[in-house]
Amino acid sequence: MISRRLVLAFPEKIxxxxxxxxxxxxxxxxxxxxRAEITADIExxxxxxxxxxxxxxxEGLKYLENEGVSIQDASKDIIVxxxxxxxxxxxxxxxxxxALEINPVTHRLLFDKNKCILCGLCANSCPVNAIKxxx
Amino acid sequence: MAKTVEEIxxxxxxxxxxxxxxxxxIGYVAENGxxxxxxxxxxxxxxxxxxxxxxxxxxxxxxxxxxxxxxxVWLNDVPAYAGIAAVDAYIGATExxxxxxxxxxGAYVIQDLVDSKPIKLRATSYGTDCYPRxxxxxxxxxxNVNQAYLxxxxxxxxxxxxxxxxxxxxIYTYMGKLLPNIGNVTYSSxxxxxxxxxxxxxRTVGVxxxxxxxxxxxxxxxxxxxxxxxxxxxPNGTPLxxxxxxALIGDLKKMSSRYLRAATFFGYGITLxxxxxxxxxxxxxxxxxxxxxxxxxxxxxxxxxxxxxxxKPSYGRISYGQLKSxxxxxxxxxxxxxxxxxxxxALEIANTLKEWIQKGSFLLSNPVSPLPFEEKINVLNILGxxxx
Numbered sequence: 258m259i260s261r262r263l264v265l266a267f268p269e270k271i272x273x274x275x276x277x278x279x280x281x282x283x284x285x286x287x288x289x290x291x292r293a294e295i296t297a298d299i300e301x302x303x304x305x306x307x308x309x310x311x312x313x314x315x316e317g318l319k320y321l322e323n324e325g326v327s328i329q330d331a332s333k334d335i336i337v338x339x340x341x342x343x344x345x346x347x348x349x350x351x352x353x354x355x356a357l358e359i360n361p362v363t364h365r366l367l368f369d370k371n372k373c374i375l376c377g378l379c380a381n382s383c384p385v386n387a388i389k390x391x392x
Numbered sequence: 393m394a395k396t397v398e399e400i401x402x403x404x405x406x407x408x409x410x411x412x413x414x415x416x417x418i419g420y421v422a423e424n425g426x427x428x429x430x431x432x433x434x435x436x437x438x439x440x441x442x443x444x445x446x447x448x449x450x451x452x453x454x455x456x457x458x459x460x461x462x463x464x465v466w467l468n469d470v471p472a473y474a475g476i477a478a479v480d481a482y483i484g485a486t487e488x489x490x491x492x493x494x495x496x497x498g499a500y501v502i503q504d505l506v507d508s509k510p511i512k513l514r515a516t517s518y519g520t521d522c523y524p525r526x527x528x529x530x531x532x533x534x535x536n537v538n539q540a541y542l543x544x545x546x547x548x549x550x551x552x553x554x555x556x557x558x559x560x561x562x563i564y565t566y567m568g569k570l571l572p573n574i575g576n577v578t579y580s581s582x583x584x585x586x587x588x589x590x591x592x593x594x595r596t597v598g599v600x601x602x603x604x605x606x607x608x609x610x611x612x613x614x615x616x617x618x619x620x621x622x623x624x625x626x627p628n629g630t631p632l633x634x635x636x637x638x639a640l641i642g643d644l645k646k647m648s649s650r651y652l653r654a655a656t657f658f659g660y661g662i663t664l665x666x667x668x669x670x671x672x673x674x675x676x677x678x679x680x681x682x683x684x685x686x687x688x689x690x691x692x693x694x695x696x697x698x699x700x701x702x703x704k705p706s707y708g709r710i711s712y713g714q715l716k717s718x719x720x721x722x723x724x725x726x727x728x729x730x731x732x733x734x735x736x737x738a739l740e741i742a743n744t745l746k747e748w749i750q751k752g753s754f755l756l757s758n759p760v761s762p763l764p765f766e767e768k769i770n771v772l773n774i775l776g777x778x779x780x
Contacts, residue, residue: 343665343736344734344736344737345442345731345732346732346734347568347578347731347732350578350728350729351571351728351730352728355728359731364735378569382568382569384568384657384665384732385654385655386656
């Protein structure tokens, strides 16, 4: 029995399908939804932990990919390079869970890991490449 | 009571000048009143640190042996303009690498130069009797070239539009990523700290004004391109849309990448963050009226960037105070806001300039010539020769 933490992105056309139900029923996977959001791109994002045998997980993930779900390993992190960061304030406007904000007193970027769902919207939007999605 | 720049410089030299930044002056005036502030405060430092695409650098490489009349030039595989004298070139901030596309470009070359990194120089030519060499490949650093100076045709925009996106898809613009269905709003101004919003009629800033430019002393060389001062204004004098601009010049060899930073706007292209600080001399009471204006009294317009036309529909006027609060309301929807320019870094520049003046290492200058205030910008119409 192994566990993996994953970020699943559901494109708009499959957001309404009972995909997680099938994962449990057809592949016998234990499934724990840690966080879920519908982003402004009308894409469903879900941070999950799945447990099962290696084979069950592999088959389950293959099923997800066939359904059009993109899967990203979430065992790692969003890394903000504070040396590179210029605290401009672009990323807070893209962060759907308000994990990123500019402190109104120090004017510096604050990153609250506990609020972050690792969606990655901020990463490619940082003009000075200070935010990295560590996979 | 009026003060001249010469009198203020005498106070700087004797260590008696009182300098505040453009944030501090707001509270100071509220506490001490206008008349007392003019008597006490001599200089207010303003600053901005934002993406300014209209930037670039002139470089003179020195002559090789045998010499070459460089016709095409690449710096780290980024094309530079060489249609000037034999070993002069201009590297523009937004030029893209021929090998790495949007991962690297002119702004990155300029930053790498400032960071003293080696740069690959490649040039080709047709060869002449006086310049026989036809190609060259070598490495340069900022230390071993002759002149290297930043010359930016348009910086320090006096106000700029805010951007949003009403379409159903994310769009990638020079105002950053704009989320669908008015998912966010981005803006780019230091607001109350912004140089030209503190001197809205450019009474003290003109050709030759000494400034802070990317960590060293630079100068205002001309009005910026697209200079457009004839705009609708708030009763406090500030324009409600993009107005005046400045062309700036300064020695790249003395700059710091803390205040000059290459940037990529994903899906759009490359630009350069330019750090500029301008000291405003407190010459009279009228200047205080402009300097005391705060973010809540400075306004811009929100435009819909999903409309791919020169004129975009507006979602109305908003104050920088509201934009900086993190959220605004558009059509009853709470929309998060994001700034492209860094207020924190701008404040650092204003305070650095303040220290330079307090130490006596930076003196104020009178403009050699005022900047034009009647200018209007033209649009580009697609015409046949006989339609002109």
